[in-house]
Amino acid sequence: MAAAPDSPLYLGLDFSTQQLKAAAIDGNLRVVHQDSVQFDCELPEFRTQGGVHIQEDKLTVTSPVLMWVKALDLLLDKMKRAGFDFSRVRALSGSGQQHGAVFWRRGASQTLNQLHPDQSLHQLLQGSFSVADSPVWMDSSSTQQCHDLQAAVGGALKLAEITGSRAYERFTGNQIAKLCQSRTEVYRDTERISLISSFAASLFLGGYAAIDFSDGSGMNLLDIRTRSWSKVCLEATAPHLDCLLGSPLPSSSVQGPVSSYFVRRHGFSESCAVLSFTGDNPASLAGMRLQQGDIAVSLGTSDTVFLWIQQPRPALEGHIFCNPVDRQAYMALLCFKNGSLTRERIRNECAGGSWETFSAALRDTPLGNNGNVGFYFDTVEITPSAVGVYRFDSEDSEVSSLSPQVEVRALVEGQFLSRRLHAERLGYSIIPGTRVLATGGASSNKEILQVLSDVFNAPVYTIDLSNSTCLGSAYRALHGLAAESGASFFDVVKNAPEPQLVATPHPAAQQVYDHMLERYARLEDSVLRKSCT
Numbered sequence: 001m002a003a004a005p006d007s008p009l010y011l012g013l014d015f016s017t018q019q020l021k022a023a024a025i026d027g028n029l030r031v032v033h034q035d036s037v038q039f040d041c042e043l044p045e046f047r048t049q050g051g052v053h054i055q056e057d058k059l060t061v062t063s064p065v066l067m068w069v070k071a072l073d074l075l076l077d078k079m080k081r082a083g084f085d086f087s088r089v090r091a092l093s094g095s096g097q098q099h100g101a102v103f104w105r106r107g108a109s110q111t112l113n114q115l116h117p118d119q120s121l122h123q124l125l126q127g128s129f130s131v132a133d134s135p136v137w138m139d140s141s142s143t144q145q146c147h148d149l150q151a152a153v154g155g156a157l158k159l160a161e162i163t164g165s166r167a168y169e170r171f172t173g174n175q176i177a178k179l180c181q182s183r184t185e186v187y188r189d190t191e192r193i194s195l196i197s198s199f200a201a202s203l204f205l206g207g208y209a210a211i212d213f214s215d216g217s218g219m220n221l222l223d224i225r226t227r228s229w230s231k232v233c234l235e236a237t238a239p240h241l242d243c244l245l246g247s248p249l250p251s252s253s254v255q256g257p258v259s260s261y262f263v264r265r266h267g268f269s270e271s272c273a274v275l276s277f278t279g280d281n282p283a284s285l286a287g288m289r290l291q292q293g294d295i296a297v298s299l300g301t302s303d304t305v306f307l308w309i310q311q312p313r314p315a316l317e318g319h320i321f322c323n324p325v326d327r328q329a330y331m332a333l334l335c336f337k338n339g340s341l342t343r344e345r346i347r348n349e350c351a352g353g354s355w356e357t358f359s360a361a362l363r364d365t366p367l368g369n370n371g372n373v374g375f376y377f378d379t380v381e382i383t384p385s386a387v388g389v390y391r392f393d394s395e396d397s398e399v400s401s402l403s404p405q406v407e408v409r410a411l412v413e414g415q416f417l418s419r420r421l422h423a424e425r426l427g428y429s430i431i432p433g434t435r436v437l438a439t440g441g442a443s444s445n446k447e448i449l450q451v452l453s454d455v456f457n458a459p460v461y462t463i464d465l466s467n468s469t470c471l472g473s474a475y476r477a478l479h480g481l482a483a484e485s486g487a488s489f490f491d492v493v494k495n496a497p498e499p500q501l502v503a504t505p506h507p508a509a510q511q512v513y514d515h516m517l518e519r520y521a522r523l524e525d526s527v528l529r530k531s532c533t
């Protein structure tokens with residue numbers, strides 16, 4: 001049944017690597033509006049490529065914080081022009097690319113509190129950030145700080161037991177330590193540190209939003225069992241950090257009403273609630289309504305693989321985050337840096353820049369690629385830690401090139417073999433009934449999903465939107481209002497459309513890829529020996 005034209009809406013936003021996106025749903029969980037702002041082409045004055053600036057050392061990767069602020073101005077204006085009625089929004093939530101940090105300058109809280117509706121956020125917040133270029137998840141420049149943190153807490157595994165992950169360069173605590181050591185004055189001039197998710201929530205609240213447990217798990221600072229900051233990690237990272245971070249809160253918390261700025265400038269209702277924002281992968285778990293036993297594969301700027309887990313078993317590879325929709329549960333995640341941008345490079349070099357030609361190459365080449373396989377780590381990979389491009393023929397001999405069509409398949413098969421290999425090392429096994437839920441920009445490509453299905457030997461499902469992050473945040477906004485009366489997330493979203501089957505494995509897939517996986521693991525070992533990062 002269609003919802004009444006003035007019925008309540010729930011808004012989800014996603015501040016991801018390459019764009020800001022929004023989706024609104026009605027009380028029947030139907031998507032009624034979608035919009036986006038692409039950073040590179042719609043905000044060219046910030047001169048980003050893929051939403052980021054890669055610095056000369058090739059390790060430091062940042063994004064201008066004012067670009068995200070301006071993107072929000074632009075997005076809300078676009079939505080208004082499209083006739084979106086903000087007064088109907090009962091609750092909103094959102095997500096951000098994980099791990100990135102926003103440093104608010106002393107005095108920023110007062111500015112946030114007194115935003116004048118005649119001016120844009122971008123004009124009002126020009127002077128509010130002590131660091132103009134925020135470190136983001138692609139950064140790998142804090143190796144020293146990672147070593148120091150692990151040494152301080154008693155080793156990599158001990159750190160993983162506390163925070164869910166060994167030290168990773170992109171994790172916020174290590175970025176904060178780097179800033180504090182290299183730009184002490186700037187650190188002293190900072191009154192608050194947000195994640196990108198809690199920064200975005202702060203804009204809507206007109207005051208500092210708490211970091212939520214789930215995104216907070218990507219900092220190497222939160223004790224994922226007690227769900228509070230780990231004293232030993234804070235002390236090893238930087239002085240007075242507890243004051244700068246504020247107390248973390250559950251991902252389903254109502255953090256307050258939207259600020260009067262949004263009421264007066266955009267027509268939001270004064271009672272519109274702002275729910276905790278979270279990380280984009282946790283939001284995606286909510287958007288896909290992931291269940292235990294499913295495996296999610298997100299094909300955004302990064303590729304990620306994640307699972308719902310009940311008990312944390314931290315390891316030296318991968319991450320455990322607090323679950324964003326169930327306070328007793330967790331999620332396990334693997335992140336692969338060379339995802340869509342690497343597929344785009346090979347599309348440009350081997351398929352004339354056309355996804356259609358790229359897809360045709362996948363259709364026209366056989367499962368297993370006649371033994372040709374590749375490792376494409378254009379930038380320093382996270383899982384595994386390696387860099388460079390390595391191609392092998394069926395005899396395991398390294399070759400310097402492959403024909404364009406074979407290269408396309410070598411890339412996509414290689415990427416998914418890697419996703420499966422590392423997921424299995426994390427304890428994941430494909431059993432009858434396993435569903436692979438795919439999302440992210442590249443999940444609109446059926447041929448890529450067919451290779452995913454073949455390599456995992458499991459059916460692949462997608463939801464209607466390739467953008468499950470916004471949908472997940474809209475669901476979380478709706479659930480947040482009901483959570484106070486004890487309703488579970490799954491109760492609230494039980495009538496959402498079911499994921500649709502989009503690919504089933506070829507009958508020969510298991511035979512081809514079980515063997516190839518063993519071979520891939522051996523070749524990866526040899527690549528790792530060659531590519532000491």
Ligand SMILES: Nc1ncnc2c1ncn2[C@@H]1O[C@H](COP(=O)(O)OP(=O)(O)O)[C@@H](O)[C@H]1O
Pocket residue numbers: 016017018019299300301302340341343344355439440441442443444445448
């Ligand atoms: N038809 C397609 N085939 C493969 N990849 C695609 C296709 N359309 C878009 N993409 C990829 O989707 C990526 C963006 O995914 P998205 O999930 O929106 O990223 P993010 O949320 O990280 O900003 C682009 O970098 C692009 O390479």
Ligand SMILES: O=C(CO)[C@@H](O)[C@H](O)COP(=O)(O)O
Pocket residue numbers: 016017018096097098099137170218279280281300301302303304333335
């Ligand atoms: O670092 C991670 C997860 O640990 C990345 O997955 C970021 O969260 C960026 O996400 P996308 O913009 O690629 O969706």
